Amino acid sequence: MEIDYENGQILLVNKPLTWTSFDVVKKVRNILRIKKIGHAGTLDPLAEGLLILCTGKFTKKIEEIQAQEKEYTGHFTLGQTTPSFDLETEVDQTRDIGNLTKEQIQAAAQSFEGIIEQTPPLYSAVKINGERAYTLARRGDSAEIKAKQIEIKAFEITGVELPLVSFRVVCSKGTYIRSLARDFGEKLDCGAHLSKLVRTRIGPYELSHALTVDDIFQLRKKQLEDESHS
Known part of the structure; x- marks a missing residue:
C-alpha cells in the first residue's frame, strides 16, 4: 500500500x-x-x-x-533535588525520607488533582525575552518564569519503593512533569526529582x-x- x-x-x-x-x-x-x-x-x-x-x-x-490531554508514567526520586528537576543536572541537595509513609505520599498526590498554578522549570523551552529558558540556565543565568494554570486530571501513585515513587499522570497541555516532581517533593518536605518519564498517550x-x-x-x-x- x-x-x-x-x-x-x-x-x-x-x-x-x-x-x-x-x-x-x-x-x-x-x-x-x-x-x-x-x-x-x-x-x-x-x-x-x-x-x-x-x-x-x-x-x-x-x-x-x-x-489534547496527555498521559505519562514514570518515577520520582524522593529526598534528592537537582537544578533541572530531572537527571540532566547533578543532585544538589539530599534530605532524609526515613519517616515518609505511603499514606503521606498518596495524600500528597491527591492534593495536586484539579486546576492548579504551576511554574515551568528554568531548564525548559519557555521563551524569556525571545530566548529559550534552557539556554539561560545552561549559561548559568537566572530568570523569573511566571506560573500558569494547568489541570491535573489524575495523579495516581502506582508503586512505592523508596526512594522511588512510580506514578501515572493525566494532565492538560502545558504541564511540566518535572515541575510536578519539584512541587511533589516540596509538598512532602523532602525534595524530589524526575528520574524516569514515558509519555503514553496524547488525546x-x-x-x-x-x-x-x-x-x-x-x-x-x-x-x-x-x-x-x-
Whole structure:
C-alpha cells in the first residue's frame, strides 16, 4: 500500500531516550525525503514515549493535537533535588525520607488533582525575552518564569519503593512533569526529582500503536522496493 507522506500523514513515534524531539523529526524527514514535517508536542531528551509527527498538509493539525490531554508514567526520586528537576543536572541537595509513609505520599498526590498554578522549570523551552529558558540556565543565568494554570486530571501513585515513587499522570497541555516532581517533593518536605518519564498517550493516540524510527525506515524501504517493482 502506498503511503502518501507528501499529502499528509500522522505518524506515532516511540521517541528513544536521549534523542531530542527535533532529532526524531530530522531523522524521519531524511528517511521519508519530505520537506514538510513537524512534531505535536516536545518531549525532553531524558523522556521516552509517544511523539506525534505530522507530514505534508497534516502539519495544519499540529496545534489541534498539541491541545489534547496527555498521559505519562514514570518515577520520582524522593529526598534528592537537582537544578533541572530531572537527571540532566547533578543532585544538589539530599534530605532524609526515613519517616515518609505511603499514606503521606498518596495524600500528597491527591492534593495536586484539579486546576492548579504551576511554574515551568528554568531548564525548559519557555521563551524569556525571545530566548529559550534552557539556554539561560545552561549559561548559568537566572530568570523569573511566571506560573500558569494547568489541570491535573489524575495523579495516581502506582508503586512505592523508596526512594522511588512510580506514578501515572493525566494532565492538560502545558504541564511540566518535572515541575510536578519539584512541587511533589516540596509538598512532602523532602525534595524530589524526575528520574524516569514515558509519555503514553496524547488525546486518543496511544504509545502502544507507535512505531520506532527503525520501523519507519523499514516501511519506507519496502515502499520504495514495491514502487521499483511495479
